[in-house]
Amino acid sequence: MKFEYTPGANYADFASGHVLYSAPGHPAFPVRLSLELFERARLLTGRSRVGLWDPLCGAGSIVTTLGLARGEAITQVLATDISEAATTLAAKNLGLLTDDGLRRRARFLAERSDDRAEAAARLCKLRRGVQPITTTVSVIDATREVDVRLVALDGIDVVIADLPYGSQTVWTSDAGNPSRQMLEQLRFHLQDHAVIVLCSNRRADFEDLPESLRAFKHGKRIIKFYRADTS
Numbered sequence: 001m002k003f004e005y006t007p008g009a010n011y012a013d014f015a016s017g018h019v020l021y022s023a024p025g026h027p028a029f030p031v032r033l034s035l036e037l038f039e040r041a042r043l044l045t046g047r048s049r050v051g052l053w054d055p056l057c058g059a060g061s062i063v064t065t066l067g068l069a070r071g072e073a074i075t076q077v078l079a080t081d082i083s084e085a086a087t088t089l090a091a092k093n094l095g096l097l098t099d100d101g102l103r104r105r106a107r108f109l110a111e112r113s114d115d116r117a118e119a120a121a122r123l124c125k126l127r128r129g130v131q132p133i134t135t136t137v138s139v140i141d142a143t144r145e146v147d148v149r150l151v152a153l154d155g156i157d158v159v160i161a162d163l164p165y166g167s168q169t170v171w172t173s174d175a176g177n178p179s180r181q182m183l184e185q186l187r188f189h190l191q192d193h194a195v196i197v198l199c200s201n202r203r204a205d206f207e208d209l210p211e212s213l214r215a216f217k218h219g220k221r222i223i224k225f226y227r228a229d230t231s
């Protein structure tokens with residue numbers, strides 16, 4: 001996959017464990033790739049500003065990075081995961097999307113003369129003047145209809161989901177084919193114009209899935225774009 005909207009640059013300020021919080025067992029996602037996928041999906045929705053949902057949010061690194069870097073294009077962020085530990089960490093990261101949260105993080109790092117303080121100060125500058133983003137975090141099983149039905153999906157236009165790879169994170173689901181089950185739920189409950197991006201390095205995750213709108217490979221990652229179900 002060629003990067004069309006995200007020039008080669010130093011994205012280290014957004015890296016997990018830098019200003020963003022990280023923890024063992026919560027894998028992060030490449031920053032430049034998340035920016036590129038977001039932009040491609042946003043363009044496919046036809047909207048300039050979109051609501052963003054990560055249903056397998058883990059530490060929330062994708063949505064927090066996008067909120068920091070592309071805040072002007074995001075109206076709201078929804079982050080859900082089946083793991084309570086993951087959502088706790090995601091909520092902490094999403095706290096960085098508020099002026100207060102980011103300033104506190106910058107102050108904390110500066111007071112300790114931490115090398116990362118400069119990065120935090122740069123992010124504060126970047127966020128200055130950008131409209132606040134509403135964030136919601138909750139624990140749900142993205143493969144269960146009863147759970148997905150309870151989520152407020154009005155205003156969600158783009159979904160980006162980094163599927164569990166089977167090493168650091170695994171699916172927790174009763175479904176025989178969790179990725180298919182999740183995609184079916186998302187396509188059924190989202191509005192027609194919404195775009196769903198699934199990423200995985202396991203071909204098996206895409207077995208028996210409906211035909212995608214677009215498909216790419218990036219290194220070992222397989223990336224597929226789907227439209228919500230218009231039938």
Ligand SMILES: C[S@@+](CC[C@H](N)C(=O)[O-])C[C@H]1O[C@@H](n2cnc3c(N)ncnc32)[C@H](O)[C@@H]1O
Pocket residue numbers: 026027028029055056057058059060061062080081082083086140141142143161162163164165169170171172173178
């Ligand atoms: C690869 S990680 C996502 C990492 C995340 N994209 C990030 O950037 O921090 C996959 C996540 O899927 C979650 N998960 C597994 N089964 C799930 C299910 N049925 N419903 C919701 N989340 C699930 C795991 O708890 C894990 O946090």
